[in-house]
Amino acid sequence: MIKYKRILLKLSGESLMGGQKYGIDEVRLNDYAEQIAELANMGVQVGIVIGGGNIFRGLSGTSKGFDRVKGDQMGMMATVINSLALSSALKTKGISGRVFTAIRMEPIGEYYAKEKAIAAMKNGEIAIISGGTGNPFFTTDTASALRAVEIEAEIMFKGTRVDGVYTADPEKDPKAKKFDRISFDEIYNRNLRIMDLTATALCKENNLPVMVFNMDQKGNLKKVITGENIGTVVY
Ligand SMILES: Nc1ncnc2c1ncn2[C@@H]1O[C@H](COP(=O)(O)OP(=O)(O)O)[C@@H](O)[C@H]1O
Numbered sequence: 298m299i300k301y302k303r304i305l306l307k308l309s310g311e312s313l314m315g316g317q318k319y320g321i322d323e324v325r326l327n328d329y330a331e332q333i334a335e336l337a338n339m340g341v342q343v344g345i346v347i348g349g350g351n352i353f354r355g356l357s358g359t360s361k362g363f364d365r366v367k368g369d370q371m372g373m374m375a376t377v378i379n380s381l382a383l384s385s386a387l388k389t390k391g392i393s394g395r396v397f398t399a400i401r402m403e404p405i406g407e408y409y410a411k412e413k414a415i416a417a418m419k420n421g422e423i424a425i426i427s428g429g430t431g432n433p434f435f436t437t438d439t440a441s442a443l444r445a446v447e448i449e450a451e452i453m454f455k456g457t458r459v460d461g462v463y464t465a466d467p468e469k470d471p472k473a474k475k476f477d478r479i480s481f482d483e484i485y486n487r488n489l490r491i492m493d494l495t496a497t498a499l500c501k502e503n504n505l506p507v508m509v510f511n512m513d514q515k516g517n518l519k520k521v522i523t524g525e526n527i528g529t530v531v532y
């Protein structure tokens with residue numbers, strides 16, 4: 298049985314690299330598309346926001362002398378590239394992934410509006426909402442929180458490369474322990490870096506729970522939609 302009827306899935310751009318150092322790994326992309334198609338076929342309404350870190354991050358551009366705003370705009374364009382790739386991969390699974398963009402760029406994608414995204418989802422299509430928030434100095438985590446609230450998703454699924462929220466970054470601290478549940482306040486008080494503060498605040502203020510789970514393990518998306526608690530619930 299499905300536990301949620303409408304979700305917003307955040308996919309990390311960085312995870313799309315798979316084993317590569319840059320860009321899009323076809324195997325990983327195909328695996329994501331397969332997992333998402335499974336959800337669509339179960340009748341779940343799915344909105345998606347993808348990051349762009351596999352192609353460009355505004356902040357890392359700054360360290361190389363890029364103007365921050367230009368760098369962030371490049372990062373936002375990177376999320377559009379990833380969204381187009383996902384839409385194309387979904388098509389091979391017989392699923393329509395409609396790409397919406399936060400910044401006008403028809404015919405690459407439709408200019409985003411909440412109503413259009415909801416109509417697409419009700420029609421059995423996946424709404425892939427790209428271009429971040431359309432503004433520099435934000436992240437795709439914040440864009441995900443914003444879109445999740447806008448499209449009235451019951452929960453945000455943060456599909457990432459770690460199993461959940463830990464007491465410290467598990468990629469740096471082998472002794473870090475995983476939480477099954479944690480509140481937004483505790484994430485803030487413990488200064489945990491699983492999401493940025495803007496995204497955390499937006500979720501908290503709008504009572505949007507977040508499920509953090511490992512998207513790189515096949516079958517996990519189906520597990521979380523059926524209510525299996527494999528990741529960390531943030532409430
Ligand atoms: N307390 C924490 N618990 C879990 N992951 C954490 C924590 N602090 C930092 N991280 C890092 O956050 C990353 C997940 O965030 P995500 O947005 O998917 O990645 P990225 O920011 O690289 O795109 C993990 O790969 C992990 O290294």
Ligand SMILES: O=c1ccn([C@@H]2O[C@H](COP(=O)(O)OP(=O)(O)O)[C@@H](O)[C@H]2O)c(=O)[nH]1
Pocket residue numbers: 308309310311312347348349350351353354355356368369370371372373375376428429430431432433434435436437438440
């Ligand atoms: O609303 C937004 C969302 C994203 N970005 C830019 O897009 C890049 C890629 O997004 P993010 O780092 O969140 O992607 P991820 O880490 O999930 O791959 C960021 O570094 C920012 O430069 C932005 O400027 N505004």
